[in-house]
Amino acid sequence: MEKIVSLCKRRGFIYPGSEIYGGLSGTWDYGPLGVELKNNIKQLWWTMFVKKRRDMYGMDAAILMNPRAWEASGHVSGFADPLGDKMFNTMFKTSIGAGEEAIISYLRPETAGGMFVNFKNLVDSVHPKLPFGIAQIGKAFRNEIAPRDFIFRVRELEQMEIEYFVRPEEWEGSFEKWREHVHAFMDSVGISRQMVHELEVSAAERAHYSKRTIDFEFDFPFGRKELCGLAYRTDFDLRAHTQASGAKLEVQDDEGTLPLMPHVIEPSFGLDRTILALLVSAYTEDELGGAARTYLKFNKSVAPVKAGVFPLLKNRPELVAKAEEVYDMLVQQVDTTIVWDDNGNIGKRYRRQDEIGTPVCITIDFQTLEDDTATVRDRDTGEQERVAVGGLTDILR
Numbered sequence: 001m002e003k004i005v006s007l008c009k010r011r012g013f014i015y016p017g018s019e020i021y022g023g024l025s026g027t028w029d030y031g032p033l034g035v036e037l038k039n040n041i042k043q044l045w046w047t048m049f050v051k052k053r054r055d056m057y058g059m060d061a062a063i064l065m066n067p068r069a070w071e072a073s074g075h076v077s078g079f080a081d082p083l084g085d086k087m088f089n090t091m092f093k094t095s096i097g098a099g100e101e102a103i104i105s106y107l108r109p110e111t112a113g114g115m116f117v118n119f120k121n122l123v124d125s126v127h128p129k130l131p132f133g134i135a136q137i138g139k140a141f142r143n144e145i146a147p148r149d150f151i152f153r154v155r156e157l158e159q160m161e162i163e164y165f166v167r168p169e170e171w172e173g174s175f176e177k178w179r180e181h182v183h184a185f186m187d188s189v190g191i192s193r194q195m196v197h198e199l200e201v202s203a204a205e206r207a208h209y210s211k212r213t214i215d216f217e218f219d220f221p222f223g224r225k226e227l228c229g230l231a232y233r234t235d236f237d238l239r240a241h242t243q244a245s246g247a248k249l250e251v252q253d254d255e256g257t258l259p260l261m262p263h264v265i266e267p268s269f270g271l272d273r274t275i276l277a278l279l280v281s282a283y284t285e286d287e288l289g290g291a292a293r294t295y296l297k298f299n300k301s302v303a304p305v306k307a308g309v310f311p312l313l314k315n316r317p318e319l320v321a322k323a324e325e326v327y328d329m330l331v332q333q334v335d336t337t338i339v340w341d342d343n344g345n346i347g348k349r350y351r352r353q354d355e356i357g358t359p360v361c362i363t364i365d366f367q368t369l370e371d372d373t374a375t376v377r378d379r380d381t382g383e384q385e386r387v388a389v390g391g392l393t394d395i396l397r
């Protein structure tokens with residue numbers, strides 16, 4: 001963990017929150033590479049679960065909600081951890097508005113709430129047929145008693161959650177499908193299946209709203225711990241919000257007969273924990289060309305930088321000009337993150353890109369000026385091949 005935390009800070013993935021003021025426990029800030037990594041994961045998740053499915057609808061709800069929603073959902077009375085002989089509610093309280101008008105509410109402890117309270121809006125505006133789901137990515141806040149293990153347990157986190165609405169009698173089949181989808185997503189970002197283990201959560205350990213939960217645990221360096229979860233929330237939330245708000249949270253059955261209150265399957269992914277699992281999966285130490293190296297073996301799909309472009313020597317204007325031309329062409333033609341580097345010798349540049357997980361490096365050398373080919377180096381093997389400059393766009397695509 002120390003090596004990963006240090007690499008993350010040194011190379012601009014993740015910094016301690018408010019560091020120049022001595023930090024703030026349970027907060028971390030994502031730097032230039034961290035934000036790219038995060039965005040790539042969010043995009044893959046959104047594409048897999050929203051864009052490529054006809055039964056899913058995305059949304060982005062407010063973090064601040066009417067406090068009655070958190071009373072109805074059971075969070076005000078039940079979202080607590082043991083602390084001494086009293087339970088400690090881990091929702092962050094905040095005051096909204098000024099003076100006598102002010103009300104007390106909470107920073108949302110899960111993104112789920114915003115999806116349940118918008119159930120009626122969604123049904124009335126897009127008329128979905130069961131089964132269907134709502135998906136959301138966003139921040140959630142928990143006043144954890146003991147934040148720890150880098151970005152594993154934090155007080156400000158990001159979740160990627162789905163509330164999938166099904167007919168009550170179909171919950172088991174849907175739960176099984178989502179179990180597979182959770183694994184499929186982990187596979188797609190490059191989290192090793194061998195390091196992910198399912199844990200059937202006992203009734204005593206389950207959240208107050210759940211009748212069945214599977215935790216997907218990951219072999220973190222500090223032990224096997226929860227990475228993400230899958231819960232059967234029954235109609236707990238829709239029923240509770242119906243009772244508290246008076247709104248009818250129902251959907252017309254396929255046949256247009258009786259209105260029905262669906263049950264909910266909820267896959268919930270923590271983005272920060274996904275990033276940590278990816279860093280742990282990708283961190284590799286090996287030997288290349290007789291020298292030790294450290295590199296991040298990221299899947300190409302999540303790698304924060306997809307390619308580096310270098311002039312072999314920075315004091316040769318003809319090489320720099322050609323490399324700039326190639327760089328400009330690639331940046332224009334390929335919608336991805338490509339970096340320019342002319343600092344230090346070529347070996348050092350390769351190592352720097354290896355360390356941040358860049359899959360390919362493209363070097364412009366003297367031969368490029370003669371035959372318009374460039375060297376393309378593979379991160380994992382260190383092998384190089386000559387490729388026509390005109391073919392680079394296709395390689396990156």
Ligand code: GAP
Binds near residue numbers: 111152227268269
């Ligand atoms: N809506 C369901 C829900 O929030 P949860 O198991 O409490 O369920 C879901 O949280 C996921 O959110 C966890 O599996 C984890 O990935 C992430 N998560 C929860 N608390 C976290 C924390 N303090 N720091 C980082 N990630 C956290």
